[in-house]
Amino acid sequence: MPTDCISYPETNYFTPLILDYLTEKTSLQEFYNRFPKIENFEAQIREKKGNYDHSIRQILVEVLNDQYSQLEVSDSTRKNIDSLSAENSYTIVTGHQLNLFTGPLYFLYKIVSTINLTRKLKEEFPENEYVPVYWMATEDHDFEEINFFNLNGKKFKWNNADKRAGQTAVGGLSTEGLNEVFELFSAEIGGGEDADYLKDLFKEGYLKNDNLTDATRYIANELFGKYGLVIIAAGDARLKKHFIPQVKNELFQKLSYENTTRAVEKINSQGYNVQVTPREINLFYLNKEIRERIIERDGKFFVHETEISWTKDEILTELNDHPERFSPNVMLRPLYQEVILPNLCYIGGGGELAYWLELKSYFDAEKITFPMLMLRNSALLQTRKQDDKRERLNISIQELFLKQHELINRKVRKISNIDIDFSPQKEHLVEQFQHMYNLAEQTDETFLGAVKAQEVKQLKGLDNLEKRLLKAQKRKLKDEVERIAGLQNELFPNRSLQERQTNFSQFYAEYGETLIEKLMEELDPLESNFKILTFGK
Template identity: 60%
Template sequence: MAECISYRKTNYFSSLIADYLDQKETLKDLYNHFPNVESFQKQINEKSSFQQSHRTVLKNALLKQYESFKITEISESNIVALEDQNTFTITTGHQLNLFTGPLYFLYKIVSTINLTKELKESYPTYNFVPVYWMATEDHDFEEISYFNFKGKKIHWNRESAGAVGHFSTDGLAEVFELFSQDLGIGKNAETLRELFTNAYLRHDNLTDATRYLVNELFGTYGLVIVDGDDKALKELFVPYVKEDIFQNTAFQQVSKSAEKLADLGYNVQVNPREINMFYLTENGRERIVEVEGNYEVLDTDVSFSKEELLRELENYPEKFSPNVIMRPLYQEVILPNLCYIGGGGELAYWLELKSNFDVVNIPFPMLLLRNSALLVTAKQAQKLKKLNISYPDLFLKRDSFINKKVREISNIDIDFSHQKKHLESQFKELYNLAEQTDPSFIGAVKAQEIKQLKGLENLEKRLLKAQKRKLSDHVLRITDLQNELFPNQSLQERNLNFSEMFLMYGDELIPMLLENLKPLKGEFLVLEK
């Protein structure tokens, strides 16, 4: 560990998330319990109402989902334990990104595993199971069809329609060839080749490929992987699907919360629809809409009367797929879950949902921001020290970063703050003089003040620009280093794929993250290794 930085000070997290982490009073009715160790007992008490019959269905469904996979003893034990009233889950979820997608995918799951360990120490009479919810029914293929590796985009080109979990893995052999060429040689490179091959070239669909990959990475830590695209599990959700389709409850409740967030000045992450369910066909996942008392599936010829739709729902619940508004409720209906761990965007839409949970009488889970980290190699750490760059400096936007460092190393003081204050002080006297003589001159004084302040700012910018040219070699070195650690001027974890880090750290990567990421600490971690 090198340093911890508050999420607000990184400037990479929204004001809504920063205010949530600060437990701002105006947001408190949008969530249940704030995630700290002590509050989990309250959450456990509330979730103890979880039905035993649901536990049995969940256990049996998961054992069936793992039938074709080599399940670790600890993961199997965790699945069986789900039937026990003293067992609860901690859940994260993510899309089926090719080869895990961005690096933060690992951070999500490590946060989830580490929280279960911490809770077990604090509440030894209960069992806590880490869960990864696969977004198998998502249909946004563009978001998951690539990963970044060594500055290149490794892309899977194919036609897309319907739920991505059903997609055949045909065509991924060509993707593997491109990836393999850039991997290089060595033990870690060979491990990655084998992992990609076994996951994507030896499984028929994206769901199975992702389950294999994640199980290989985290199965030894007891992670349980859930596919919600399951008839037995969806049967448990039927009453809530009816509530959404025929009563529009989610639309009514979530609209109020979204309106409140907007009134408080926050960006609204998602907006509900009157019906928040899709209908799955062999080649599609399309919205259900009500049209003059009938229910149509958009962009298809499928249509139902109310009675027909009810029969379809009862007989084929697996054909009904929740959207972003209803998926969290589905998760909480079928899991004895205490806490959802997600990124800033995910927590932003979860904060719109509590009132709907309250109306349908399902306990709202705790919401925990996943760990974020910046991994810095020893060589990069040495360069930072030599160039006198602090970690908070690195989080500055490019121009601010360069200007700050140029001012620090320059042999002249290019900061006109003192001169601006002096000028403003002089103009105060001129305002007093104008007031006492002829108040109509106040406007002219103001215009002159703006003109002179602007002149000082322009002069300051020109001097800084000249000094940057003079120190261009130093500026190039510091910006190159910032580019290494913040590719595309964004967080490392949002750009790099885990494979780049695995090439460096190998089998030490995940244990290193497990040792250092503290889910309840609530700060951004800079990790030197």
Template identity: 60%
Template structure:
């Protein structure tokens, strides 16, 4: 097994905001609390200890005991749940949607990064306990984002006859037998294929809803590492959010503070893309079959796309009596998570961290400790036979990260027996026109525009000729172009990162039960570089 590392900003697949965050750029310092360095966790522990009362631990423990009823768990997970009652125990959390059969491969990288950070923290701070937590996004309602996974270039998709509404965690697993059949038809019959069939069957055909199915699946994959899986769609957990719901719904605190932060981001010299925008109310109303936004108009509160409405007093009564019906959106879910967990660090992808960076001021105003933000590990996994093919084609792994047109042009130039790089000619042309500019300056300055126009025309001509020659050479070397693009497409399906498209089952077919231990061995969450792993 060989490992290469590549800085995230050299991959071309991560935003400028995230790359600058990883570089600890000074202009971003006010948008987070503590950077993910090992030494910063001592202060994070001290602050969280002050702000996380024992009563919350008791509620969390009882909720987890209830959620795990009937679930067979490992001794390590059982120990971790019990330790959460102790004031010396803290969590590292990641979150993910309930994607069918984990969805993209990075689901594994998120959780392994989380597990490995708890192990690193235990070594550095042995007097404390650290528990890895996976937060299931059971209350999301975008079914189209989660109802499929990719397998060997095919989309394995769940299309139920009766599309259910509301939170996806409540969705019945009825209809997944057809998905199971489609998947097994593609799998084949080797030993690892049989294990995948059983895992899908036990997860989705032996559980009644998507929450239970996902809990079973994550527990089966990561239980031996003590992963604790939590469902925020829980009445007792949500009771603790009541004061924070009021601050958002009645005082518009979420909207005001996040809008201010966005304005500060937009005022920076570097123009970053804004990931999410707050709403005046950042909660949905959650009931059987519905999850719709709460909207205020002229002092009354309405549930969008329904006939449900409340006065202010009625809404407050509903919140006190049924806190489970108030579902946080992307702005407020992080607050909910940090209120109910003794959490030190959130591990997420680039898009997630981009919206977390909008939230610190809101956390501070609400009196909730803002967690350390750590970018999850990213990995390109290359099989030995693929690596051998790269070597035969004289391709470096870094070549593969180029956009395909640039990748092809670069390799054609390298292997061509004709020098199709007109940079020297363009430089010579510039020198010639410099003399013409001097001549025009000395004789008649009105000719400067004509000289400039001629220079632009000549450069365009060289660009056009260069492109035509390169195109001709591509035709001449068509076989080689096909071979290099084939291997890039294998490793970057749909010209995107492997981890954003592939499902873990493709690697499991090759590696079986060695897959997750291999990742646990090599992923280092605080080592902020992209990994290229050859097995």
């Protein structure tokens, strides 16, 4: 399978903050611990070993064994779970929402990046064990973000009849109603061995499991179990009790707000857009019916838009008795993860890394080791036929990533038999007006405004003529324009990166297990570039 790549800046899809992070810009270095180079992991291992509460390991293994009790577990995953009880075992983590049928393609890229990094670490530091972990976002409650996936340009949406959808954690939602999605999906995916596998995967995952957590675990395990992936749902009370000290700090000292607010101000001052704005208390209260913010007012604590309230002593009792009911939001979840896991590195997308970069000083205040932050691999999947079409249209890989109007204008100018670039005329006009400015200054300076107005008018006239000529040439070259637009629309659905739109099943139905095998071969998390992977002969 041929592979090309381009740099992240050339894609035009990554923010200045992430691009500067990837180049290790000096002004950003205070916002992270170590940059994820292979040689930096030795120090990270040493620091985490000295900072982690190793007594959590046995509870961690116990919880994981319980969560896997109804699954067929591969030897690799079983070995990885068991290894977590040893002090020389470390995790590499990626997190993701419980998107319907995995959601967009980048779900696969996250997990492949995570597994491949553990392999690289084992080669470099063989005295330790490295476990790839998928942290399921079971406590998120934004149902509208996860209840659909896109296949062949069509949206398959789950209309859940559960009245709690959108009100409480998605992980506990019933899978009722997914039989309707299954019927539509089955009709769309068609027949054949690989399509039948996908139908069985959907059916076994969603129609034979009662809740979204179990269904998602089943599907991720089926796809990646043979590679040793360990999947965790961290809402278990046995794990949450180890987070009680940090929850107390959040409730009574507001440590996260104090520290992240300062970090946000510094990041803003450098001209970057902040990903997440911290709250004074970054905790939700969670039960089967609700997940709502905890707020403090006049020394008492309340659950937003409910009748639930506590005094300080009462909320402490609730926390000690039911730690599982205290759910960290996006600002606290990273800390919780690093408290309960012997983790070295978090792998995520640009948006995730952006909010992690707000948290370093908060981790320091809590005296918890800040993990290394690695940008997940990104890729564009294309067929050999599409690549051949690109070459016939004389479009470079870099040009594919341009906005469509820019790409079409550039190609029309290139293939047109007349010159549609009026730059020489504009330069000549500016030169002519410079003489008129000099003349006005020598005679009557009050004419300078009139000269300027005339210059602007004539330059605008040339712009309009250029645009009309370009538009006329687009009409004349209509077939060529349509082929260019058609190819880009295939590779960039909804004018967005394919990995953020298309579900993996669209490619799995065509290439089967080869899809994941080739991703495992081609995606190197230590390579900082955007891959273009070509399938077919």
